[in-house]
Structures are given as structure tokens and as C-alpha cells.
Amino acid sequence: MIPAQFDYVRPGSLAEASQALAADEDAKVLAGGQSLLPLLRLRLAYPSRLVDIGRLPELRGVRDEGDHVWIGAMTTHDEVVRSEVVRSGCPLVAMATAQVADPAIRHRGTFGGSLAHADPAGDLPAVVLALDGVFVARSARGERELPAATFFVDYLETALDAGEILTGVRIPKLGAGWxxxxxxxxxxxxxxxxxxxxxxxxxxxxxxxxxxxxxxxxxxxxxxxxxxxxxxxxxxxxxxxxxxxxxxxxxxxxxxxxxxxxxxxxxxxxxxxxxxxxxxxxxx
The missing domain is CATH 3.30.390.50 (CO dehydrogenase flavoprotein, C-terminal domain)
Incomplete structure (x- = not known):
């Protein structure tokens, strides 16, 4: 099927992206598109505007930050699986991400996109919940941290407010004996x-x-x-x-x-x- 009509915005900064979302309550974020695009084609979602955050490099990458691992929201599943920082610091995340769909989807789909989509049948939400991960979101009002225990609100619904963009997730390292x-x-x-x-x-x-x-x-x-x-x-x-x-x-x-x-x-x-x-x- 053909998606319903929508406006398309590709901001050059995180601030522009937040403004574009805040200006339209029916706007949706477009990351890797592996979850959203099928919904658009089936007309199960009717966003009036798509805000494409694919050009925002600050949302991509993996960092070892001592007692936790930072995974940027736009980091692809394949990048997560191949990251030595993730495999050594958060092996459960690497295990589960390797089982997401197939290689083609893992090369396009994003870690943050899968989590923000909040499908209870998705592999990653339960993993981040079990590891007590912390979601970091940013908007024009500033930055906010949301514990995984309160992030998932209902079916396909999260605690992200209008205008907020998930920038990344902090995953605690559990250490020896685990x-x-x-x-x-x-x-x-x-x-x-x-x-x-x-x-x-x-x-x-x-x-x-x-x-x-x-x-x-x-x-x-x-x-x-x-x-x-x-x-x-x-x-x-x-x-x-x-x-x-x-x-x-x-x-x-x-x-x-x-x-x-x-x-x-x-x-x-x-x-x-x-x-x-x-x-x-x-x-x-």
C-alpha cells in the first residue's frame, strides 16, 4: 500500500529536530525506518510529519564510560553486535541484538529506534529492562534521564514527551560473577x-x-x-x-x-x- 500524505523534515541539529517535533503533535521520528515504514505502508500509522534524524552524528556510537556503556540511539544493530565495548561490558545486549531480525535489517535498524518503538515483541526492550538501563532524552527544555522501569508505559507507548528525542542508553556493567x-x-x-x-x-x-x-x-x-x-x-x-x-x-x-x-x-x-x-x- 501507499502511505498517507505527510511532510518530511531532515534537520541538521538535535535542536532543530526537537523544534520540528514540538511544532507538530502528530510528528514521528524517522531513524532506521525498519519498524515505522511498514506501519506507514499498511496505514497503521498516520503521522503528519516525519522528522529524519539520520544526519545527526552525535546520536551514533558506543562509548565505554567506566561503570556503564553508552550506546547512541542511532547506532545500528550491526554496529552494536560488532562492538568490542558492548561484547565485553554488556554481553547480554550483544547476544540479543544478534538475534534481531536478519542481517539486512540489522544494518539499517537502530538500537534507539527499536527501543523507542516499544514493541513488547521486540528483543531489546526486555534486555535493557533486565539490566536496569537508563534512557537519556533531550528536548528544547533540556536533557532528562528515564529509568527503564518507567520508560515503557503501554503497547507502543513510552514516557518520552512531545518534542523529546531519545539520544542514547546507559547500560550498567554488572562485573565479575555474572x-x-x-x-x-x-x-x-x-x-x-x-x-x-x-x-x-x-x-x-x-x-x-x-x-x-x-x-x-x-x-x-x-x-x-x-x-x-x-x-x-x-x-x-x-x-x-x-x-x-x-x-x-x-x-x-x-x-x-x-x-x-x-x-x-x-x-x-x-x-x-x-x-x-x-x-x-x-x-x-
Whole structure:
């Protein structure tokens, strides 16, 4: 299909981009376009203006900033996957980003664009949520930090205000003793996750000292499996982890569609959480 008519603006600075967004409440940011353009073609989105931020170099790149890693919003998925800074400092981010769609999309799609799109079936929101990442947004009013726990508001909705642009994300480094894994169940390599689980697990003396579990496609937003996290704390590595992971689907509201009903997704969440936790702890 042909998209509905819209104005197109390509600002030369972040300030110009913020002004263009603030001037039109129906404006949308165009980053890599891998999520927005299909919505335009299907006429599921009707922005009156597209603000193309592709020429803003300050939004691109990866930096090691001591206790965290900074990933610019316009950094492509492929750049994230290939970054040694990300692989060493935030391996869970590299693991999950390598599973986003296919190589063609990873070369065009952007890290910040995927997060700001806020699709609960996307791989990255649950990962950043599990790692307690911090989103940084800028507008004409200045800069603002938004913790991942409050960033995702509802289906395809974030806490970004009108005129705000996501400039990047700070991902804390968890350090020694932590293991990571992203487990994803999907129909094909290019498809959205039916269910995904991001696991970060800290080991200590043969037990799980702390677990962080992010769930993909188990509600209108990415979720933390708090009940499973609490059940896993202090559990010895081995068969006891399976019982603790049975709590992974607690307090979730998975969708029902052609690919799975809620009960099926809850079952997947429990099974995939156990797999992800075992892999993160290095269990055979």
C-alpha cells in the first residue's frame, strides 16, 4: 500500500529536530525506518510529519564510560553486535541484538529506534529492562534521564514527551560473577519473538546470589519476572532452579494471536526462563 500524505523534515541539529517535533503533535521520528515504514505502508500509522534524524552524528556510537556503556540511539544493530565495548561490558545486549531480525535489517535498524518503538515483541526492550538501563532524552527544555522501569508505559507507548528525542542508553556493567543469556522462541529467524527471556544471573559458591529476568511478548510492555527473580535468589545450581523458574509467568498478561494463546505463552515463559538461567550459570 501507499502511505498517507505527510511532510518530511531532515534537520541538521538535535535542536532543530526537537523544534520540528514540538511544532507538530502528530510528528514521528524517522531513524532506521525498519519498524515505522511498514506501519506507514499498511496505514497503521498516520503521522503528519516525519522528522529524519539520520544526519545527526552525535546520536551514533558506543562509548565505554567506566561503570556503564553508552550506546547512541542511532547506532545500528550491526554496529552494536560488532562492538568490542558492548561484547565485553554488556554481553547480554550483544547476544540479543544478534538475534534481531536478519542481517539486512540489522544494518539499517537502530538500537534507539527499536527501543523507542516499544514493541513488547521486540528483543531489546526486555534486555535493557533486565539490566536496569537508563534512557537519556533531550528536548528544547533540556536533557532528562528515564529509568527503564518507567520508560515503557503501554503497547507502543513510552514516557518520552512531545518534542523529546531519545539520544542514547546507559547500560550498567554488572562485573565479575555474572552470566548472561537470551533465549528466544520464534517461527523463523526473521520473525518477532513469540516469547523471549533475557537472563542475567550472579553466581556465588554454587548458588544463585541474584537473578534478573526480562520477558519479551508477555504483556503490553516488556516485563521483569519479579516472582521468578525472588524464587531464584539463594537457590543452589541444579534441579532446584527448574522449580523456581515456574514463577516466571506470574503476573503476566500475554497476548492471544495466531501464533499462540496466553496459556501457551506462559508455558513457554517458564521453559525458556529455565533454559536461559541454566545457560547463564554455565550449567550443562
Amino acid at each position: 552470566g548472561f543469556h537470551y533465549e528466544k522462541f520464534h517461527r523463523t529467524a526473521q520473525a518477532w519473538a513469540i516469547v523471549g527471556v533475557a537472563a542475567a544471573v550472579k553466581r556465588s559458591n554454587g548458588s544463585i546470589a541474584e537473578a534478573r529476568i526480562g520477558l519479551t511478548n508477555m504483556g503490553p510492555t516488556p516485563l521483569r519476572a519479579h516472582a521468578a527473580e525472588a524464587a531464584l535468589a539463594g537457590v543452589e545450581l541444579g534441579d532446584q532452579t527448574r522449580q523456581a523458574c515456574e514463577e516466571a509467568a506470574a503476573d503476566t498478561e500475554p497476548p492471544a494471536d495466531l501464533h499462540g494463546q496466553p496459556d501457551y505463552r506462559r508455558h513457554l515463559a517458564r521453559v525458556l526462563t529455565h533454559r536461559a538461567v541454566r545457560a547463564a550459570t554455565g550449567a550443562p
